Amino acid sequence: MKANYSLGVLLVVGLGLNWLPANVSATELPPLPACGKSPEARALTVAEAVDLALCRHPLTREYWAQARGQAAQLGISEAAWRPRLDARGSWQERRSGGIDSELRSAELSLSWLVYDFGLRAANEENARQLLAAALASRDATLQGVFLAAVQAYYNTQATQAAQAAALLAEKAASRSLEAAEARYRAGSATPADRLLAQTARSQATLARIRSEGEARTARGTLANALGFSASQPLMLAPLAALPPMADFSADVERLIDEAQRRRPDLLAAQAQVQAAEAAVAAARAQGRPALSLGAGPQWQSLAGRETQVSSLGLTLSVPLFTGFEHTWRVRQAEAQRDLRQAQQERQSNQVALDVWKAWHGLQTATQAWQASGDLLASAEQSARVALGRYQAGVGTVLDLLTAQAAEASARQQRIQSELDWNVQRASLAQALGRLEPGWLATAAGEQGW
Template sequence: MRFIPLLLPAFLLSLAAPASAAGLDDPFATDALLPLKPSPMLAGRVGGAPCATDLPATALAAIDAVDLALCNNPQTREIWANSRAQAAQLGVAQSAWLPGLSARATGSRIFTEARDYNQNSAALTLSWLLFDFGQRSANVDYARQLLNAALATQDATVQTLFLAALQTYYTAQATQAAVFSASEAERAASEAFKAADSRYQVGAGTPADRLQAKTALAQATLNRIRAEGDARNAQGALANALGFDAQQKIVLAALPALAPETAFQKDVDALIAEARARRPDLKAAEAQFRAAEANVGYARALGRPTLSLATGPTWQDVGGVVTQGGNIGLTVNVPLFTGFQTTYSVHSAAAQADARAAQRDRLNAQIALDVWKAYQSLTTATQSLLTTTDLVASAEQSERVALGRYKAGVGTVLDLLTAQSALASARLQRIQATLDWNVYRASLAQAMGALDYTLLQGSAAVEGRP
């Protein structure tokens, strides 16, 4: 029987062998539960492209902007660190199933009237919690559900950053297109002024016509200057969102010619059901609720008995007399009364579970509204985009006719300026419709919980200016 304590440390080492094979840094392989850094969406890139930190050599496309925003934004590092911390907490909970091994050594010098002598002792103790009525199981389940919540929260945060990056990128594109539109309006106003001035010089036009044309040209110039300022601010905001200083020069790739899709036009009930199955924030809320339920079980188990094993060899040297031995024993701990601590701990944990359930149900209802609003916004943007195509085409034709009539002397300058103003307005509405369509398409994908790189891939359409 005395050899049993000596054999148990070897038994413990044999238990640790698989952990050594898996790696001492992570014996429970919790890192394998984590997604790619810094975003679970990076796996969606063609070829598994690495995380980007510098501007591409070519003009910046939307997919490049998202890469840079996700890789350089401190928030992605924060959520990645939170997920790693929660994965480590799962390892902490799992470690409670393994025995513990501790060593103790003491040494002292004893002084007496008869003689002085040394007294030394050492012991190696293995302790193992054998039975606990579900404490460890509940704690592991609690930690696992919190890890699931952290991973789902990471996914939701990534999609939020993804959408923000796209909004900033498309806003920069829209302001750049607005500069082009304002420059075209200024060129047209300049041509109208030259025509009015020519007619005035030969006596075919009135001073009022010339002044109206000059005023329109000054207004067009002012609009172009303001558009250029808005474009510079949008470029600075984009550079900041990508992790660079605001003065960083960024060349934007031309947007592809849009062919509005109608694939999203499905039964709204089906879209809402799909969103509830995919939304990472709802998954996080569900995991938080399940973690709270596990915490209720843990609180109940704290008031139940535990059974522990303790064993190990001992060694003692007292004045040169050496003795060796060992011990083995079982300990039963029965909490008889804790001042109602367990009772109130269970009440608190149950109330927290009810709160988590309410949060989950509230979010579940909010998802229906998110999908409905995003769906209607994209439907409106799609129809607007199709309509503004015809609007710009008719406004361009009207402006050409008005200019020709005015030069021919059969039209008024007011007709020309009105047509030019209508064309400038139509172009701006086309730019806004393009911005809305791109943003609302991404917003619907986020509302569905499906915003990733596939939204931006495979669209090798003919490039053109909106």
């Protein structure tokens, strides 16, 4: 009776040689640096708030990781240019018919794709353009995070100013109520005057309570925009006075042309088109021949007999028929290219619209801010005169309450117009692709948009 068995160990090792054409290089993106500690003991300026948002917001890390992954994909495509060296080894113990035998073998195999009619170059160009698109998308995301932080910061400042204004309106209503009660006790005012003053004070108190809630909500929104929990305590530095208003009379068409060159989301769309073009070239090259070089020695030992074989050769692979798979792959790549071109055109039109809307929004906000100053000054003067007339007994309570309501409304409009100007200025900078960390340090004017 014969017993046959085989016991073997197989070891395969793949090695990538450090060889690369001079015109090909992978991009290595470093990880994001660590962020600083939470800002609990200092008053934040808008520039510090933006720095925190750019460092801490999850979207920043998300798109940075995507860009790093695409950079690694470029490295993978570049690996196709390198030869491969594989080491293979095996050992087997055999028993057949009562006779033991040992088989040992080792092999080195070098393979190198010499020529493929442009397939590797097309795949590499596709990966390189996709990396460019990922980096541009990252920049667009950073500008979006930047703008959201600026908007949330100025909105928080506005709600805090509105809260202070509501408190002033409540105090003014209380003074009016005191004056009405004093005149009522003196017999020079009717009960209706006192009731009107009480109603006005209650309305002012309600407005103050609502403004406090809006301020708390705005602070939570700002904390979220900076990458913190909504409950994160934040203190804001006082806002500096607005710079002198520039004459915003630049040519809108020139600004649109600038945005077409700078906007990272449009640059990403353009890179996607280039990547799709490279994908079409790669799909076409897949149906063409490929020439490979193979070489390597092989050693084998069986029952004490050793043999050694060396080989060197070229292999030509010619796809003859693939069931029309290649044809459909080319058509699929061409359809994807057409899609990317349509998306680029749509994005280009959107960029022009963004600049148009932001430009006219800034013009409106500038004019509104200038007009609100005159409105507030006249309303404050009117309220002072009305209070003096009423206390002197020559004015009516209705005139006083009307003047105070107009003053409170004018103060709120002044606060809103300042908020609108700051936000519209940032929106125009984002529409032009200028929203970068150094932008906050620029003065108002054409270069500060």
